Amino acid sequence: MSGKRVERMEDIIDTIKDGDTVIVGGFGLCGIPEKAILALADKGTKDLTIVSNNCGVDDWGLGLLLANKQISKIMASYVGENKLFEQQYLNGELEVELVPQGTLAERIRAGGAGIPGFYTPTGVGTEIAKGKETKEFDGKTYLLERAIKGDVALVKAWKSDPYGNLIYNKTARNFNPLAAAAGKVTIAEVEEVVGIAELNPDHIHTPSIYVQYVFEGKNYEKRIERRTVSEKQINARSGQ
């Protein structure tokens, strides 16, 4: 059984229809489904609601869909890297729902896990609490947040088998496993499809049950947004 494997992204990208909600994995430009985004930009599908932590940069990632004016609404936690975003938002062409990052992750996780909503302390007493139901537990106030489901989820993994069992690489995992579970249809693009039984079942991050299509992409660009290097080994702790 290898019915999930597709040879051309163009053949499955029209799974996404005008007006659909699409959950897209990635953090910044790390771990984004770049082949699916390119195919969606070529296809020109419109009025999309995009759920993603960020919205790419002006000429890459989800920024390509912004440039094509394919996005009507975005739900994200941080969108500061994108000039087109600002223009379209100020022109009223783009609806924006800013969601705290942990709440965004949990709303997507809940969507995939069949939980309609959950209570979180995040955002209590701030602008994002406006219009939201609150409840006290043990003397502390929490906000009710609703789950997010996608008509389609687009995810990027490192390796897959033909069944769609996925393994991610390092911090390119980020929102991808959450997105994979929350899409009614999930399209996974990967750097390498290996044979059946080549992946250790103990190492699978996303079990195949969540994945409907697997596409092996070639020549990934994997752009780096902020290239930072150590000048001296001595400055060894200067990670973030």
Place this chain on the structure above:
Amino acid sequence: MSSRQTIVKRAALEIKDGMNVNLGIGMPTLIANEIPDDQNIFLQSENGLLGIGPYPVEGEEDADLINAGKETVTALSGASFFDNAESFAMIRGGHIDLAILGGMEVSEQGDLANWMIPGKMVKGMGGAMDLVQGANKVVVIMDHVNKQGETKVRTNCSLPLTGLRVVDRLITDRAVFDFTDKGMVLVETLGEYTVEDIRECTEAAFIVKA
């Protein structure tokens, strides 16, 4: 010392051996350089890494290995990778010992504003609203006054809040304050500043630690 150096060096003293710590983007990131080598600290990055290492040497940058500021980093031995829901379960679940974030304004109640200025383009709050609610200890670092010389330590925040009563300790270039049941307490003055100096540049009401 510049005001930035004063703040960063003082803030580094908050980090104790064995802690799991989240450092915010910008000035808090610089604190990592001040952690003594003999301390065993795990720095957490919201995008799914516990155990952030140094920036890579040139040629070894990995597009799949970044921090929450989208900078290329490395992973220390003993590090772990995870997804964003797990990352914020760690944060919200009270497993992060200390979060150090930048601030725009802090109120005498310990409210924090650090994510938007009305009238300017909103970029988003990222993980800040989750971090201030979830971390066991929240330390905010910022200049005591803005470029116009106006205090950032206010009776009430004038900017939209990141969190209500969430700050445990505020470190500025001039003083250190704690937020307690008895109110805001001046616990240290820094550099040449006296208690009287701090009163003059602070709108918030505070008591001085005995």
